[in-house]
Amino acid sequence: MEDSKKGYIMKQVFGQKELHEREAICTQQQPPNCMTTCPIHLDVCGICDALKNQDFSKGRSIIEKSTSFAHIIAYACEAPCEAGCKLNEQGQGIQIRELERACLRFGTNQTRPRFLLPKKSSKVAILGADMFCLSAAMEIGKKGYPIKLVSEGDNLISQLGAFHFKIPEADLKADLSMFHCLEAEFCFGEVINLEMLTSMLEQFDAICISQELFKRIIPNQSIINEETLETDIEKLFAGLPDSSVIGQLSIGKKAAISIDRFIQKVSIKVGREQEGSYQTTLFTSLEEVEQSKRIVPSGDAYTKEEAILEAKRCIHCECLECVKGCAFMQHYNKYPKQAIREIYNNLAIVMGNHLANDMINSCSLCGQCKAICPNDFDLGEVCKLARQTMIKTEKMPQSTYEFALLDMAFSNSDKCFLAKHQPDWNKSAYVFFPGCQMGASAPETVRKVYMDLTRRLSGGVSLMLGCCGAIADWSGQQELFEESIQKLMLEWEKLGKPKVITACPSCYRVLSEASNMKLVGIWEILEEIGLPDNVRIRQEGGEVLAIHDACGARNQEAIQNSIRNLVTKMGYETVELPFSGDTAPCCGFGGLTSFTNQEVAKRMTDLCIGQSDASYLTYCMNCRDRFVKQGKNARHILELIYGENPQVSPDLSKRHYNRMILKQTLLQEVWGEEGMKQTYNFQLVIEEEIRNQMEERMILESDIMEVLDFARKSHNIIRDTQTQLLLTNQRIGNVTFWIKYKEVADNVYQIYSAYSLRMTVEEE
Amino acid sequence: MTENYDQSIGSIGEFICEKCGIPLIKSQVRFKYMNNAFPVELLMCPKCKFIYVPEELAMGKVLKVEKSLEDK
DSSP, rough: OOHHHHHHHHHHHHHEEEEEEEHHHOOSSOOOOOHHTTOOOOOOOOHHHHTTTTOOHHHHHHHHHHOOOHHHHHHHOOOOOHHHHHGGSSOOOOOOOHHHHHHHHHSOOOOOOOOOOOOOOOOEEEEEEEEHHHHHHHHHHHHHEEEEEEEESSTTTTTGGGGGGGHHHHHHHHHHHHGGSSSSEOOOOOOOOHHHHHHHHHHEEEEEOOHHHHHHHHHHGBBTTTTOOSSSTTTTEEEOOOHHHHHHHHHHHHHHHHHHHHHHHHHHSSOOOSSSSSOOOOOOOOTTTOOOOHHHOOSSSSSSSHHHHHHHHHOOOOOOOOHTHHHHHHHHTTHHHHHHHHHHHHHHHHSSTTEEEETTTTTTOOOOHHHHOOOOOOOHHHHHHHHHHHHTOOOOOOOTTTTHHHHHHHHHHSSEEEEEEOOOOOOHHHHHHHHHHHHHHHHHHHHHHHHHHHHHHHEEEEEESSSOOHHHHHHOOOOOOHHHHHHHHHHHHHTTSSEESSSHHHHHHHOOOOHOOOOOEEEHHHHHHHHHHTTOOTTOOOOOOOEOOGGTTTTHHHHHHHHHHHHHHTTTEEEOSSSOOOOOOSOOHHHHHHHOOOOHHHHHHHHHHHTTTSEEESHHHHHHHHHTTTTTTTHHHHHHTTTTTOOOOOOOHHHHHHHHHHHHHHHHHHTTOOOOOOOOSSSEEEEEHHHOOOOOOOOHHHHHHHHHHHHHOOOOEEEEETOOEEEEEEEETTEEEEEEEEEEETEEEEEEEEEEEEEEEOOH | OOSOOOOHHTTTTTTTTTTTTTOOOOEEEEEETTTTEEEEEEEEEETOEEEEEOOIIIIIHHHHHHHHHHOO
8 A cells, every 4th residue: 555655646747736836827717807806706708708699698697696686786886897807908898787787688587596495504694784784695595594684774675775776676676586585584673782783692693794783883893804704793794894886795795605604613714815806817918809999889778789799899808828829739729727737637547548648748848838928837847747757657658759769869879970070180179069850851951061160160170960869858768868968978078078069959958958068059150250151142132031930949039139140141031920039839840749749740830830921941950841841931041051952851761861871971071981881782662652651650761671681581471462562570679560562673672561560469 | 459350361362471382371369568468360370470460450450559558
């Protein structure tokens, strides 16, 4: 038992207290300001929504659920909600009280009170018959207590105050007729004094008294707790001074809650912070809201049509700021508060399916939500912590990050990794570190940049090819990440700790956070030493480029500005995208989304490229790749500067191959050395359709080569006699790859299909 | 996993083991993943025991079961 409890606690990414603290940062579930400024928290947006659907009866039932005095509210309420309406900040707020009246006029009363009263034996008396007392009496009665209301007036209306003249008599009577549904006794024309109070305190379990009577009868002991309405005298609860009808109604409700808790002997004080009027914390942007004017009633009150038009002006206040720019949250139809709760619950599951695994592993961890959120909620941080916890507790699905991690291992293997001083140098002032993805996508650009740097920078420029470790970091593999940083540091130290020139904003971020390397961005170097001599400077009125900021450069204003300066120097006009700078969305590569959830990654890319028709300029090679892959004209800033414009996105196999060839080519061309070469004495023919299938299934050409090489030796081959296709398989690591193929010429194989499975299969 | 896969595993005589030169026959085999085992009938070479896993099975039911086991 002790062990299982320990395991349960270990699985949590954080405790419940922290969960609540984090949840509280997201205000999306907070009620709108109209509702919180209303002392009885009337669901104004709900009423407007009902009227938008022409459902006046639903609007009416919303009012009647909040108060039994619907007509009093509709005619005499001071409507603090109207002052609280968010639209006032931009122009004219909604005429809420007029809408309430329209609901009562045009809506039918569907919910005549049929209070299912739990009969209670404790008795409560109400002394006075002002709005506070009537409200308290109604609410206490609705809780099932027999009530006795004692008034000095002649009837229920006489003590109400002048406001009741505003209300049509029939409507007022309709409201007060609600008392018939309660177990209530009324005594009118009584003289209420200290003697009567003393005697009633003995007969009743609690007494509620109006503010006026309390002050008159006990002038020297008139202390009232504003939170609970308790007085110095036990069992006695009194009203507060509040001249507004809605205020008195709300205080009456408060008295009922206190008296109920007092009689039930539970805490009177706990959880009462949000009673009465308060300011909401809900953030609502008016940026995209069109200004509208109040609908003026043509007569004394709104017609149905006028009320509907006025209700349609309601913008139904909500935040969702982060969701607007995030394809991930849009895909899962979640805002951070919902997502964090699901993630928390997912990690807590002891037995059963972890249904939120996909969501946790599909976030790009890009930090856009934090940059946009008025309160800095960072859902990416939560997803990353969850991934780390899943790794530690061995709950991370084996397949999720395997391909990406193998890709990183390949980048840092002897086949691709390189760390060398500039030829004829034995020390380096700089080391150029282009990052694994630039070598994969644009090896020629890497070569050109390196050659340029060696020509124009003094002190020696060494070259380091490999992965910064971001892939391990994103997949939650903390140990592997630290290990890869250590290895990189070691190589850097061997080079004499030169200044590292990164060409990828994500490498820049990762290395600045996890290592003590001295870093500088290639963009900064090019600003400093100037553009290369042969760069093509465009004349005025040249092509317009929309700059897509990299998520790796979020909160890095200097990087963002450097890019803009370079592009401007080259004579291009630039346009800013709606989500740019710190609020730019991720292209779909960040957080490894493109490996874990291709559908979400595609939505992320679509959101990015859908922002403008202009050609895009990126400064992260992954952004360029994903945009081009989905048909967008996009170039990386280094391609622009060094005259490369491939407009193709290499597939996974090609990216793999490019990294290996880049090392071999540079070793040969720059250092005159032979690199490791893996050659096969057979060739493949793979048509585009099959290549697309391989890309989707994340099967590499090199995997196929390995399987076929093995088949040629083992002869583990099956022939399909119907299609004459050959089938073979081989297990590489945790995956068995199957290939369907045909030998179309000597040592030339055409591939018809490639598929894989992680399960093993053996004879029973 | 215990459903009948006759439709997708192929029929006897359709597939020949190139190494042994004999047809694959229906045999009781076992898929294994994450300490779970599932008995299934698949085509296998009776001599060298090479087992054929059809594409439809690998990319369909097997993938689904792998995913659900990983999410346990």
